[in-house]
Amino acid sequence: METNFTSVVSLCSCPGRPTNDSEECVEGLFERHSWLDILTRFDPVAVYADRVITPIWYIIGIFGNAVSFTIWQKRRMRMNNNSAYYLSALALSDLCFLLLHICMELKVAWGLRSLDQRYVCEIFMAAYYLPQYLSPMLVLGATLDRYVVVCLPFKGPLLCTKAKTIQKLFLALAFALLLCTAQAYLWQYDTQRKTCTLREETFLGRDLGxxxxxCSEMLIFFIVPLVILFINIRVIIAIWKVSLDGPVAVKKTGNNKHCVITRHESKGSTKITSTVMLLSVSFFVITLTFPATIVYAVHYAVPQGNKCLSDEEIRTDSTWQSYFTYITARKFVEEICLAHHACNFIIYYITGNKFRLAFRRLLQTAKSVLCSYKRVCAPGYAKPLALDVIRPHNTRNTKL
Structure with a gap:
């Protein structure tokens, strides 16, 4: 839930927010200043956090996700490993999100009019929400596949085939598209204020917006992580049983409520290593999704002060100061939670042996290409002539 622009609008101008206004004023706080100006004046720490921390995630995430996608989509990584399909799609989704987030950051943190164009606003917001909705669904899909492999091994060959994995990826994409297309209606370009903003009539009381x-935010960022957590607990219990000394008896109940595990020493270590990596990614996503969901859910309970106060009065008003303290805390939580779109590469490298080897091979390939380029471009470099070039043209094979 890293929708910073949603934070801007919902925190300052959505109807129904609790305020301490006791009178109507001609020129209130939000008429005098833009949201960025308000934060710059009264809460500069939040602005600095946004401008300093976010670019760090861009550098780490764009590089890491690009490398992760390059590695996971290789045929060698996808052989007998359906999780590679999910992880390559996750890397591509997170990469797209970070690139779109740059456009959002230019508007929110730097005040540039990067989205303030007719049709650009609506299309961009739908595209911006797509990877946010898709990433948890991909993690859920990978977690379900791992649950089937570990806990239902007899059904694994039927449910975890390459074709079914691709079908599940398209289903996750279709579901995310279904959710995010509504954003094209909920957002609009305001021709009077010349800005991209929420469509206010859809957020009056308990209206559609x-x-x-x-419903969509709680489904994707609360219910889905809870389901992932529950499945992970089942998988951990199954791994613990496998790790016990001695063979594990194979038992199959009629209702398939209990995990069925067999002990295969040849494949067990590879399977457990892959499972540990997926569990790490899942818990990483869960850990960084819940805090952002919580601070988003409680923002309606934090009242704003009287918007008719002057700037000097706002600086000393206890309600406004409490509100800006919440904004600062929320900003730091959002910045930390942004890491789950940027740092999966680090988890892959730490927990995945095959991933480490593939990354080293990729570095060696890049190094050899770079060395060849430098050698060709070096001053005084002469390309060796082929033998047929230096052979005299009048040389003929003759028989004596």
């Missing part, structure tokens, strides 16, 4: 936003 409010209901849709709460």
């Amino acid at each position: 409010t209901i849709w936003t709460w």
Whole structure:
């Protein structure tokens, strides 16, 4: 839930927010200043955090996700490993999100009009939400596949085939598209204020915008992580049973409620290594999704102060100061939680032996290409002539 622009609008201008206004004023706080100006004046720490921390995630995430996608989509990594399909799609999704997030950051943190164009606003917001909805669904798909492999080995060959994995990826993409297309209606380019903003009439009381936003956000960023957590617990219990000394008896119940595990020493270590990596990614996503969901859910309970106060009065008003303290805390939570779109590469490298080897091979290939380029471009470099070039043209094979 890293929708920083949603934070801007929902925190300052959505109808129904609790405020301490006791009178109508001609020129309130939000008429005098833009949201970025308000933060710069009254909460500069939040602005600095946004401008300093976010670019660090861009550098780490764009490089890491690009490398991860390059490695996971290789045929060698996809052989007998359906999880590689999910992880390559996850890397591509996170990479797209970070690239789109740059456009959002230019508007929110730097005040540039990167989205303030007709049709650009609506299309961009739908595209911006797509990878946010898709990434948890991909993690859920990989977790379910791992659960089947570990806990239901007899059904693995039927449920975890390459064709079914690709079908599940397209289903996850279709579901994410279904959710995010509504954003094209919930957002609009305001021709009067010349800005991209929420369509206010859809957020009056319990209207479509409010209901849709709460349902979709809670589904993707709360219910899905809970399901992933529950499945991970089952997988951990199964791994613990496998790690016990001695063979594990194979038992199959009629209702398939209990995990069925066999002990194969030749494949067990590879399977467990892959499972540990997927568990690490899953718990990483869960750990960094719940805090962002919580701070998003409680923002309606944090009241704003009286918007009719002057700037000097706002600086000393206790309600406004409490509100800006919440904004600062929320900003740091959002910045930390942004890491789950940027740092999966680090988890892959630490927990995945095959991934480490593939990354080293990729570095060696890049190094050899770079060395060849430098050698060719070096001053005084002369390309060796072929033998047929230096052979005299009048040389003929003759018989004596």
